[in-house]
Amino acid sequence: MSNKRNILIVLSGPSGVGKGTVAKMLVKRNPCIKLSVSCTTRSPREGEKDGIDYFFTDRNVFKEKINQGGFLEYSEHFENFYGTPKDFVLNKLKTDDVLLEIDVNGGLNVKKNYPQAVLIMLLPPSVEELHRRLTLRHTESEEKINLRMQRINYELGKKDFYDYLVVNDDLELTVSKIEDIINSEKSRIL
Numbered sequence: 001m002s003n004k005r006n007i008l009i010v011l012s013g014p015s016g017v018g019k020g021t022v023a024k025m026l027v028k029r030n031p032c033i034k035l036s037v038s039c040t041t042r043s044p045r046e047g048e049k050d051g052i053d054y055f056f057t058d059r060n061v062f063k064e065k066i067n068q069g070g071f072l073e074y075s076e077h078f079e080n081f082y083g084t085p086k087d088f089v090l091n092k093l094k095t096d097d098v099l100l101e102i103d104v105n106g107g108l109n110v111k112k113n114y115p116q117a118v119l120i121m122l123l124p125p126s127v128e129e130l131h132r133r134l135t136l137r138h139t140e141s142e143e144k145i146n147l148r149m150q151r152i153n154y155e156l157g158k159k160d161f162y163d164y165l166v167v168n169d170d171l172e173l174t175v176s177k178i179e180d181i182i183n184s185e186k187s188r189i190l
């Protein structure tokens with residue numbers, strides 16, 4: 001008999017730290033971990049599919065869902081709403097582990113509504129290195145980079161609220177460390 005429970009894992013970390021790549025590799029290596037699909041009011045981008053990339057909804061439906069307590073967390077980015085659908089996640093948790101790749105505020109709100117969630121924050125090997133990478137891309141103005149750095153420092157400032165901190169200096173090693181965390185959390189008796 002297996003006494004392992006299915007767990008809700010939140011993966012957060014400042015922009016540029018490699019969350020997306022780590023999440024994809026985790027899901028690929030562990031078929032029992034399912035990536036959650038968020039709801040959004042923004043329009044689909046080319047190639048995005050409803051129910052796969054996001055559940056695309058209009059603002060009224062989204063607001064109704066907020067009022068019904070249908071989100072584990074939600075927030076507004078660039079004038080669009082984004083949220084983690086509660087029923088979708090809780091249903092998946094009956095059979096699998098579920099991974100949320102969301103920002104720090106989202107992660108803290110999930111913990112309020114679902115205290116058993118395991119919060120993991122990915123950290124850059126150094127903040128200076130992150131700044132260097134953003135600058136090297138040459139895709140953004142200095143002003144935008146400064147805003148991003150402020151946001152990065154804000155997110156890092158919340159790290160003490162997370163259950164685990166993992167420095168992402170080597171992709172394979174980072175994924176293995178997270179797998180160890182997940183395995184030990186799954187076996188933990190609450």
Ligand code: 5GP
Nearest residue numbers: 038039042074075077082083084102103106
């Ligand atoms: P995009 O429009 O580029 O797909 O996403 C914009 C922002 O929304 C990103 O920072 C992304 O992490 C965030 N986001 C996506 N889904 C969710 C969600 O379910 N909850 C929260 N709080 N943020 C989300």
